[in-house]
Amino acid sequence: MKNSTFAIAVAALASLSLSAVAEAGAHKKAAHKSCPALNHIDPDNDGAMTLGEAKKRALVVFAKINPDGDRTLEPGEVKGRLSKAQFIAADSLIKDGKIGRLEWLIAVKHTFRAANPDGDRTIECDELHKGAGKSLFRMLK
Ligand SMILES: [Ca+2]
Numbered sequence: 001m002k003n004s005t006f007a008i009a010v011a012a013l014a015s016l017s018l019s020a021v022a023e024a025g026a027h028k029k030a031a032h033k034s035c036p037a038l039n040h041i042d043p044d045n046d047g048a049m050t051l052g053e054a055k056k057r058a059l060v061v062f063a064k065i066n067p068d069g070d071r072t073l074e075p076g077e078v079k080g081r082l083s084k085a086q087f088i089a090a091d092s093l094i095k096d097g098k099i100g101r102l103e104w105l106i107a108v109k110h111t112f113r114a115a116n117p118d119g120d121r122t123i124e125c126d127e128l129h130k131g132a133g134k135s136l137f138r139m140l141k
Pocket residue numbers: 066067068069070071072073074077
């Protein structure tokens with residue numbers, strides 16, 4: 001009895017803090033300007049892309065650029081998206097000259113971090129157009 005009361009209290013606390021976080025995120029997002037290039041790859045079109053959104057988009061792109069439907073991206077399939085050096089770096093878990101889905105997601109995550117020098121939770125329009133942001137855009141466009 002004592003245990004279940006405790007569990008309920010913990011669950012209530014957890015959901016409270018989760019909704020507080022979501023609310024803070026919503027307020028923050030509203031401040032960003034819309035951005036055509038970003039809107040194309042940002043599912044909720046709010047001018048700021050979270051890592052979760054980038055990953056979601058990465059999976060869509062993975063399916064789109066993998067017309068042979070196998071489990072991997074071969075060099076020809078990522079043409080114009082990854083440089084040769086980026087391809088080699090992205091072929092990280094199983095170095096087999098192909099990029100698996102998880103390797104693709106890891107590469108997107110690393111590029112996202114590199115493209116987000118201000119260390120907040122999102123890529124904004126200006127970040128998408130400079131440095132690693134350009135690489136991220138090529139990967140997700
Ligand atoms: Ca393939």
